[in-house]
Amino acid sequence: MDSKIVKFKKTALDDDAAIYQRSKDTITKEEIKSLPFRQRLGYYKDYYLKITLVVIAAAVLIFSVLNTTVFNRSECRLSLCFLNGTLPEQSEEMDSFFEENIGLDSKNDFMRSDTYALDNYQMDMAYKTRLMAGAIDLIICPQDVFLEESGQGLFCDLREFLPKDMYAQLSDLLLENKVAETDDLGEVVSYSEPIPMGIDLSGSDFYKEYGGLLEQPVLCAAWRPENKENALKAIAYFTGIDLSLAETEAASEEISE
Secondary structure, X not given: OHHHHHHXXXXXXXXXXXXXXXXXXXXXXXXXXXOOHHHHHHHHHHHOHHHHHHHHHHHHHHHHXXXXXXXXXXXXXXXXXXXXXXXXXXXHHHHXXXXXXXXXXXXXXXXXXXXXXXXXXXXXXXXHHHHHOOOOOEEEEOHHHHHHHHXXXXXXXXXXXXXXXXXXXXXXXXXXXXXXXXXXXXXXXXXOOOEEEEEXXXXXXXXXXXXXXXXXXXXXXXXXXXXXXXXXXXXXXXXXXXXXXXXXXXXXXXHHO
């Protein structure tokens, strides 16, 4: 056992061996200042350029996020969705009208109009995703689409959505449908009572004024609209009823909250 210990000691490195010496891989500020300009530039490029670029990129990203979410936050205050060719030809002018008249909370807020062709799979999925997420307030569609979509319960019950006075004024324009109840296999087992889920816009001067060409468009409220106040105002414009009814409803909701 002793011979092994002696052998280990003989092979051990001295305390001043090169492996224990600290290599000088740093340079002081004074030494940097004493370097020629090109060498200083090369030193910074080799050791600090990547770090500097990463810091700048992170700062730009943070500023961008803060700018869009805090300082200059913008929100959609009214979202209209036009299905299967119902978009008016002068949709940009119509959007400008709504932006000027519905009352945006700040200069960064906006309204939007989107159009989807439901026979296109990707468009149909995009529309359904936005609808389920509550990112659509009002939908204008042909009657056949209304019957199909409302039959699946995708539109709002207007008895719950519209204030009583508006509902009474629009009673002659309301379109009903039954919602199909299905089992776990998707088989229809029953139907609901007729529910008013659409408004007939075939006589809408507002829709025609902006180039709406469909003869029997139907206006519906999405099942989870985010901007009910402005949606009610838009319905008043589309149907030509007294706008004060929508404004009164919005005011009463604010008071109750």
